[in-house]
Amino acid sequence: MSSQLSNMHDNGIKPIDIVKKNLAGRRRAEQRFRRMGFAAILASLFFLALLFFSIIGNGYSALFQTYIKVDVFIDPGKIAKNDPSNGDYQGIIKESLRKMFPDAKGRSDKRRLYQLVSSGAAFQIRQMVLTDAGLIGQQRSIWVPADDDVDMLMKGHLSRQDDTQSGRFNRQQLRWLDRLETEKRIKKKFNTIFFTSGDSREPELAGVWGAVAGSFFTLLVTLMLSFPIGVACAVYLEEFAPKNRWTDLIEVNINNLAAVPSIVFGLLGLAVFLNFFGLPRSAPLVGGLVLSLMTLPTIIIAGRAAVQAVPPSIRDAALGVGASKMQTIMHHVLPLAMPGMLTGAIIGMARALGETAPLLMIGMVAFIVDIPGGFTDPATVLPVQVYLWADSPERAFLERTSAATLVLLVFLFAMNGLAVYLRKRFERRW
């Protein structure tokens, strides 16, 4: 180094000149580096935007469903006299379709005609008759859901030209649809079916409500188990636990469990809860048990931070006026730490709401039409519903999968927003 410096002096070049010579390049490198950092952030934000745009773009159209107005004659001859739940309602719908389009003659023509209307239409009429038996023998014009392919055509997801070749719609069907349109008998209405019914093989009849109910029961079990246990564990480790091997072991375990892949918890649930204890498959109870084991570390870690944040002066004051240690904690430390613990619990719940893999292991992937009404009814949850629908080949399920994803994301945003609000509202600087 010193020889170099003396060399430079010999040549008449001062170190400052070398610095100056490199300065422009170094500034450019600086700019480059800075831009790279900025680009990295932009890249992740770009992915985020792309994800949301693709899901919203695919999903928003599921808010509406195409309905067809059909003039139905509720034929008394097709319904059993003393038992209106038993009747040929499918026949009633077919009859009225034939009346509306007398040009459908042959068997295959008729079959194509019936294809325009969802198979749920018959159930709709049956429901109407069951609530009001006076309708039997009357003429009514009602809006019934269109078939999913018709729905996709009306929404522009299927194009007319291509599909005369692929055979989804033939010319006659398109003509019928045009006629319905000119008669204003076909229109898009808000898709209440999607938000009120359970799963179905028919996209136009499939809804998320069953999955929402399943998620609700599952999360309720998770919350009821993991919150009290997590709080108790956090309080014990922070306030009571002696520093020894045993508590070290507990801490290592908690930290490690926080990083165990979620699917391993599913294996645990399968082997222990289902096979050993014989609990029912597909039940929110078991799902909740597995998810509570999974969220416990999150809640414990957040809870410990919250207990740590309570200043020692509070404890000293309580102990000073003669409270026992337990009283100090129960009456003073715990209430003050509660907002922080709740925030942690909500974040844990949000994570549990989005969790899929362990629930696949305990059989919550079954096709379940009924809306679960309890903790042991077979159920599925929102993310699993997304997974199930994503596998379905129908074009209409693509739209519904995206919409179900949106419902899931709305719930997640609401929960995280609540957590942020709680943190802002109750955050205290001591």
Next chain:
Amino acid sequence: MISTTTILFVLLLLSGAAYYLGLRRSVAVAGGQEHVRKLHSRPPYYGAMTALWCGIPALVIFFFWQAFEANIITNLVLVGLPDNIRNLPADQINLIVNDIRNLAAGNIVSSQAGQVIQSAASHYTRLQMTSHSALAVVVVCVCILGLVIVRHKISKTTRARNQVEKIILWLLIACSTIAIFTTIGIVLSVLFEAIRFFKAVSVTEFLFGLKWSPQIAIRSDQVGSSGAFGAVPVFTGTLLISAVAMAVAVPIGLMSAIYMSEYANKTFRAAAKPLMEILAGIPTVVYGFFAALVVAPVIRDIGKWIGLDVSSESALAAGLVMGIMIIPFVSSLSDDMINAVPQALRDGAYALGATKSETIKQVVLPAALPGIVGSVLLAVSRAIGETMIVVMAAGLAANLTLNPLKTVTTVTVQIVTLLVGDQEFDSPKTLAAFALGLLLFLITLCLNIIALVVVRKYREQYE
């Protein structure tokens, strides 16, 4: 039939009554409301003590009963079955037990239920009813017994507060051991099934075999029924997808962490950080859907455009999306590590005339390196264990390849496909999932422990 919720509800009610009775009793013992000072503890503690002694033993009995009821009843029913059924192989007995349980629960059963099964099912239902009634009687008796004894024992000198506090402390300790029991549960559940698997397939074949096709013949004359359990292709696939994910997540995550902590001003950080955190909060199933819906077709089209044959379930698509998922994980951890580097080190570099980027590259990053390595290891462990993205976007074919344009499969995909749907717990096919699970658990455990140790050492260095 008395439902379990009713029993729990009655239990709750009885405990509430016990609280009230204990409280009343303590006041009476003291000789009226104005003399409660004479008691050792305040009256609510006597109430709480009575309620705890009334509720906890009954609750413990309740849960043990619930846990073992199904197994015991099943065994009782099995003993009652005729010999020709009891001597069937284990898997067929399992099927029969399932039928009986389904019948008893009022569900539709798979096969036509025979006379024997029907009667077994009604036997099952009868036993269940007896058991429930017995449970109700036992629980209520224990409740009342606890209540009466404790209430009787209340005197002026009873140390109610100390007792209550002791019980609460034990409850807290019990809660904090759950983490340990969970770990033990995980290890035992995967270990037992894995050992059964290794009885059928040797460990060396599993660890070093180059072919994975877990189809085992149900009938002996089936085609392609040999079944091969070499896990090497599965692990190569996992590593390939994780490597792609890391190639995306580490540079982007690290650079954004550097920009956030060293360059960004306050307003930018306040806006960008929550947005990055959204990326971390999106459920993995949504990423999986995104990968299958958007990313995989785009990559295939690009491949077609430049003349490459890209599989529609390529490792590249799954890895790319997984990388996006891990970006916030890497960036927030690296952010912590970079912030932990003392300001004095930076000031020293600036004083020597280094530019900001030179300081970061030559001073801050080397100082933070152990911490960053730790967080990258944690990210790798998360990538290996990630399930939904690969289930939805990666394939099932176990190709032994390092070409990211081909279809590969991963450990988690195999576990899911082997265990979802109907299973019988005797075929190596199902048990293989547990062997894979064991390996997955061990690998992530090692990565986590190394990462945690490295990070802790690093933190201590600057404290």
